[in-house]
Amino acid sequence: MSWWRKRPYRSIRSIGIATGVLASVLTAAATVAPAHADRGVGGEIGVRYDSLGGSGGFLGEPLTGEVRTPNARGAYVVFRDGSIYWSPATGAWEVHGAIRDTWGRTGWEGGPLGFPRTNEVRTPDGRGAYNVFEGGSIYWSPVTGAHVVRGAIRDAWGDYGWEGGPFGYPTSSEFDIPGGKRTNFQNGWIEWRPTGITMAAESGVPGCPAPRWGASPTEAVTCLMRAWEQRRGDVMANHTSNALVGEMLEWDVAPYTFEGCERTADPITQTSAGIECSVYFPPVPGDGMIHGVGVYFGIGLYDHGAWIEDFETIG
Known part of the structure; x- marks a missing residue:
């Protein structure tokens, strides 16, 4: 990386140039020279600075020349309203x-x-x-x-x-x-422990936090029903594994992910809510195919019981 930039130079060859002409030449030279050249802002930092408007941009005038970072992995320049940091691995960016x-x-x-x-x-x-x-x-x-x-x-x-x-x-x-x-x-929190991630957040569906890992099947089915009423496929997907898959299915492959759930137009009975969810499994090594199933659930409108109605292979 270039650590300095030569200051533009214009020679005056005629000793007999009038004072007014000399002033005009010097003014033109100052106009041609970048406003930040005298601070030594060059290389990738200079390119980034110019792309952001130079001294006329939101960073303003440079307050320092290019400085090596204490860890010797990169460099930076401090400007009136921010900084640009550079390293060979990351390039030059403003903060x-x-x-x-x-x-x-x-x-x-x-x-x-x-x-x-x-x-x-x-x-x-x-x-x-x-x-x-x-x-x-x-x-x-x-x-x-x-x-x-x-x-x-x-x-x-x-x-x-x-x-x-x-x-x-x-x-x-x-x-x-x-x-x-x-x-x-x-609207919530996320915690990490060596055993994994736990989280809680408000979903926008009253009485139904989402995502909420660890919800009981009863709690999750209740959320499924409320989310079904509001056509909130994202909230349904957040709770499906707790409500049904973890209790009713035994997958031979894990982990699986729910890409979303939708209301089905024709539930099997008039007293049930139909929910269709897409469940995806990791690709088989060397296969490259997408594997999963479309799972059709029924949820009782009155007793909030839950059952699996049908499967459809994906991939």
Whole structure:
């Protein structure tokens, strides 16, 4: 990586140039020269800086030249309103605002998050922003502030739709609990222990938290029924394994995943609710095929009993 950039130079060959002409030449030279050249902002950091508008962008003027990071793995430049960090493995990315402050409290690039892997990105709902780092992410919204999400907790949160899912934005960074770690969210929490992940969140279906691993079959069937009434296929899928598969089926292959559930148009009886769910198994090594079943469930409208009506092979 280039550690400096030559300052543009224009020679004046005529000794007899008038003072006014000389001033014009110097002014033109200053115009041609990048505003940040005298600070030595070059290489990939300079390219990133220019792509963000240079001194006229949101980062503003550079306050430092390019500085080696203490771990000697990369470099950075501090600007008026943020920083750009670079390493050979990650490239050059900007970090600013509350996300940068939170990253700094974790130890910058020398902490568990490592170097940034993205610029600050707006979330799809338009309510917040995030940066992805080597070891996790920091998510921010004006309501919740900026918090670190990482490891298995981040993976589980992502499986349920990130900030757009039932959990919403994180309201805490990861913290210690007896035997594990926990992160709190707007609508629930996710905990990690060596034995696995546990979680709870509000689903938007009254009286039915989702996802809720460990729900009893009775609790899960109740949630299935309420979610069926509201056509909430995501909530039905979150509880199907507890309600039916774990109790009524014995799969020879695991793990399996529910990709979603829908109301069926024609339940077998007038007193039952029909639910169709797609269950997928891992591909067989060397096969490459998608394997699974479409499972058709019946749930009693009055007694909330549950039963399996039919199967359909997928793949």
